[in-house]
Amino acid sequence: MAGGYTVNDLIRLLLHVAWWLLLAPLLPGIINRVKSWVAGRRGPPILQLYFDLARLWKKSVVMSTLASPAFIAGPAVAWVAVVGAAMLVPLGPAGALLHFRGDVLLMLYLLALARFATAWAAMETGSAFEGMGAAREVSYAILAEAAMVAAMLSLSIETGTVSLTTMLAPSAGAGAVLLAAGLFTVLLAENCRVPFDDPNTHLELTMIHEVMVLDHSGPPLAVILHGASVKLLLFSVLLVQAVLPMGELSPTAAPGVLLVGVFTVAVGVGLVESFLARFSFRRVPLLLTTAFLLCIFAVLVAWKGGAA
Amino acid sequence: MNPGTLLLASAASFVASIVAGNRYARAWLTLTLTGVFAGLSAALIVLLGTTDWEWRSTLIVGGQLVFLRLDGLSALFLVLVSVVGGAGAVYAHEYWSEDDYPTSAPRGRMWWSGLVLSMGLVLTIVNGLHFLIAWESFAICAYFLITLDRQRRAVRAAGWLYLAASHAGTVALFAFFASLAARTGSWELGPLRDHASLAPLFWLALFGFGVKAGVFPLHFWLPDAHANAPSHVSAVMSAVAIKMGIYGIVRFSGWLPMPAAAGWVVIALGATSALLGIAFAFAQDDVKRLLAYCSVENVGVIMIGLGGAMLAAAHGHASWGLLALSGALLHVWNHGAFKALLFFGAGSVLHATGTRTMSRLGGLWRTMPWTTGMFAIGAVAVSGLPPLNGFVSEWLVYLGLLDAVVSKGPAAWAAMPAIIMLAMAGALALASFTKAGALIFLGSPRTQAAAAAHESGRWMRLPMLTLAALCIALALVPVLFWPAVARAVNAWDTSWPPAAVPNSLTSIGRTQVALALAAVAATFLLLHKVRTNGLRRGLTWDCAYAAPTAHMQYSSGSFAGIVVGWFAWILRPQGIVRRPRGLLPLKAFRIGHNPETVLELVIGPVSRVIVQASRTASRLQHGNLQAYILYVIAALVALGSVAWLAGTP
Structure with a gap:
């Protein structure tokens, strides 16, 4: 980042920001389209989330009588944290906007900051349902965090580096399948998808993330929805790059491959949601532990692979 | 100015403040703050300079010549003692004032000065016999501070438990220093790395200092003592006193030859303390017990870093050992700042409502906006979240361990589990402090006392603001504090080359500043947008139920329920349940209890x-x-x- 800034840097910055902020709301659209296609419905337009965001941004806000200004600050901080985390994730050979040794930990902890801010805002309302959602979110995150750290460890061992740009450049090697399965499960859990959470349910009792934002409306809700889509894109990009040797592709082919990869992940999420029901909450820890174990096996494979 | 003169002035002010404390509150405060500033300046001169301060006097105490030294490592801890010692004194001026506690306030002032003075002596003395004397006087002063409010039975029990546990540790230290003196022929302390036969003595030191540091499973006295002490005392106990145990372990792991297993044991103890300490914290319903258990976690984080450094020293990897140890030592400061801040916050809540039970609080942000803000800063910092200071030191520890893994030496097998357990402990800390902050300050008041709370006065707010500012400074310009930490690391292992600021730390600092600015800007923009779009207040959505009451809010037990279930094998939660019976049930309850x-x-x-x-x-x-x-x-x-x-x- 040091030194003078050129026009190229500016263009690079704009392209990165555009990728993360403008492309992200497309993902939920794709997932919904896959679900409706499997179910034989027409379904909402692929761009539905963009329309929703535009509509919400113009609306006025209803706020609980109990809530403090932190109820609005929570979504803002969470959005900054998620977008900040995204800026650390490389986009193929284009690299990340910001990279240094140990940035992988900053990314994980920024996602944690987003969780803290969202849970704090949820608790502002004094609602039992939102308390329930916040409690579930912060509890299941403990296992998800362990799985994420194990996944990152396996990438570090595989490449011998501790920065996301170099960790994600080659493919995950022999452990790629294990890592992909583990990361995909974490993706589903962290982004409140079936089988952990049901984004379409109408019963507050069965929700995790959605129940935390029940009381939000207008622009803060728009910020929350947009942040959630950026987070989904972040996990998809991470998954694609962990498996494919993105850093070794030519700069012209890479964006296309990345796009196809992210599209595949979104279709995968849609298919999972179409064919699987939400698990009972007792089985959520079990599934997350499985994801953790998959990542641990990926660590061991990476360790052996390097020694051989 | 010469550090010696400053230290002498500091000691003299403290002795004078012990005398003045009995009668004159303002004079005591002035003298204590003078002593604190003098001590702080001496420590900073040593930390930022290049030479240690030594004073070999002709004075004989107990047959031994008095010999004092302040090097990088002890100066680092002296800074912490001074800062929290001063902040707590200001806080106590209102919190434990003459008006509220006519008999115990003067006693509290005298013991406070005694405690700070004896901790300063522990850090500067380099003679085993004198060390024991200072150590014992530190333990006794802490005991009398914990039991200031001795009318209450729980306080007396907690004080007694502290005294007993503390002395069990001191017995080990007696054995340690006596065998050290017997084998080297002198009570004088110093680097003895080439005496290989002294290595087994480290286990005695680890036990003796480990009790004081509150390392799991030697932490059993800590939650009771820290929760039942007056809050300013809890702050100094949690933020500083347990660090004296850490100081002992760091000091003697640097001076003595290490047994081959030492690094592995320390890192394992650290990882266990971190994960189980915070699991216990999450289960608590008493905010001060929660904070106390959280100290066990943070001591674990420090021990993980130290253990990593010991492994690095044993296997000759200066580069990542240096990162792990500097993370650990920076965490000593960071934890000191945010834990004292959190205990002061909890003290303000206790002062205003008369209860520490979180399930009896709620909605305090309206009446106590300052305390809420300060507690929130402390909560983000203690959860190790960017952009605050807890993240910086945990990140350094992580980076050291990651480098250990990547270098694929035998130490990687200790570093990998430690990283995963540290990550889980981090997520649990986040859960614990979401719970604490939310139950105390958010939602609606669960009791009359909580509804009638009031903000604390400026004597209590000032130290909180100072500590919060310190947390922010440590977070945003970590580069500024690096030379001090690097000097302490150099005092631990003089063979390691002096470390320049790592480039990545500079990047972390810049990123933290950018993040903080972005978060503030985004908040203001969104608030502005909400205001221009129009804002209506309505009832909280409770599944269309129109008359929610404060008791329907999530409680401490329900919030922690999932995790308590996972850790039931060690937490052993107990509960009395009365289920609703009959067609028209009148009474049903569940009383939960999480024992130590x-x-x-x-x-x-x-x-x-x-x-x-x-x-x-x-x-x-x-x-x-x-x-x-x-x-x-x-x-x-x-x-x-x-x-x-x-x-x-």
Whole structure:
């Protein structure tokens, strides 16, 4: 980042920001389209989330009588944290906007900051349902965090580096399948998808993330929805790059491959949601532990692979 | 100015403040702050300079010459003692004032000065015998501070437990220093790395100092003592006093030769403390107990870093050992700043509502906006989240461990589990402090007392603001604090090259500034947008239920329920449940209780056996003269036969 800034840097910055902020709301659209296609419905337009965001941004806000200004600050901080985390994730050979040794930990902890801010805002309302959602979110995150750290460890061992740009450049090697399965499960859990959470349910009792934002409306809700889509894109990009040797592709082919990869992940999420029901909450820890174990096996494979 | 003069001035002010404390509150505060500033300046001069301060006097105490030294490592801890010692004194001026506590306030002032003075002595003394004297006086001062409010039974019990545990540790330290003196022929302390035969003594030091540091499973005294002490005392105990144990472990792991297993044991103890400490914290309903258990976690983080450094030193990897140790030492400061801040916050809540039970609080942000803001800053910092200071030191520890993994040496097998456990502990800390902040400050008040809360005065707010500012400074310009930490690291292992600021730390600092600015800007923009779009207040959505009450809010037990279930094997939660019965149930309740498992399952039964054995033995003591004569004869016969048997070839 040091030194003078050129026009190229500016263009690079704009392209990165555009990728993360403008492309992200497309993902939920794709997932919904896959679900409706499997179910034989027409379904909402692929761009539905963009329309929703535009509509919400113009609306006025209803706020609980109990809530403090932190109820609005929570979504803002969470959005900054998620977008900040995204800026650390490389986009193929284009690299990340910001990279240094140990940035992988900053990314994980920024996602944690987003969780803290969202849970704090949820608790502002004094609602039992939102308390329930916040409690579930912060509890299941403990296992998800362990799985994420194990996944990152396996990438570090595989490449011998501790920065996301170099960790994600080659493919995950022999452990790629294990890592992909583990990361995909974490993706589903962290982004409140079936089988952990049901984004379409109408019963507050069965929700995790959605129940935390029940009381939000207008622009803060728009910020929350947009942040959630950026987070989904972040996990998809991470998954694609962990498996494919993105850093070794030519700069012209890479964006296309990345796009196809992210599209595949979104279709995968849609298919999972179409064919699987939400698990009972007792089985959520079990599934997350499985994801953790998959990542641990990926660590061991990476360790052996390097020694051989 | 010469650090020696400053330290002398500091000690003199503290002695004077002990005398003045009995009568004159303002004079005491002035003298204490003078002493604190003098001590702080001396420590900073040593930390930012290149030479240590030494003073070999001709004064003889207990047959030994007084010998004082302030090097990088002890100066680092002296900074912490000074900052929290001063902040707590200001806080106590209002929190434990003459008006509220006419008898114990003067006592509290005197013991406070005594405590800070003896901790300063512990850090500067380099003679085993004198160290023990200072250590003991530090323990006694802390005991009298914990039991300031001795009318309450729980306080007396907690104080007694602290005293007993503390002395169990001191016994080990007596053995440690005595054997050290016996084997080296001198009580004087210093680097002894080339005496390989001294290595096993490290285990004695680890136990003795580990009790004071509150390392799991030697932490059993800590939650009771820290929760029942007055809040300014809890702050100094949690933020500083347990660090004296850390100081001991760091000091002697640097000076003594290490047994081969030492690094592995320290890192394992650290990882266990971190994960289990915070699991216990999450289960608590008493905010000060929660904070106390969280200190066990943070001591674990420090021990992980130290253990990593010990492994690095053993296997000759200066580069990542340096990162791990500097993370650990920076965490000493960071934890000191945010834990004192959080205890002051909890003290303000206790002061305003009279309760520490989180399930009886709620909605305090309206009446206590300052405390809420300060507690929130402390909560983000303690959860290790960017952009605050807890993240910086945890990140350094992580980076050291990651480098250990990447270098694929044997130490990687300790570093990998430690990283995963540290990550889980981090997520649990986040859960614990979401719970604490939310239950105390958000939602609606659950009791009358919570509804009638009031903000604390400026004497209590000022130290909180100072500590919060310190947290922010440590977070945003970590580069500024690096030279001090690097100097302390250099004092630990002089063979490691002096470390320049790592480039990545500079990047972290810049990113943290950018993040903080972006978060503030985004908040203001969104608030502005909400205001221009129009804002209406309405009832909280409760599944269309129109009359939610404060008691329907999530409670402490329900929030932690999932995780308590996972850790039930060690937490052993107990509960009394009365389920709703009949068609029109009137009463149903659940009372949960999370015991201190180590205390109730290990220490309790063992002490009961000892007490029982002593009772049985005391039956021999009944005042019956004839029986006593019989004992004497029996003893003579027994001794005689032993001598006779030993004499016959």
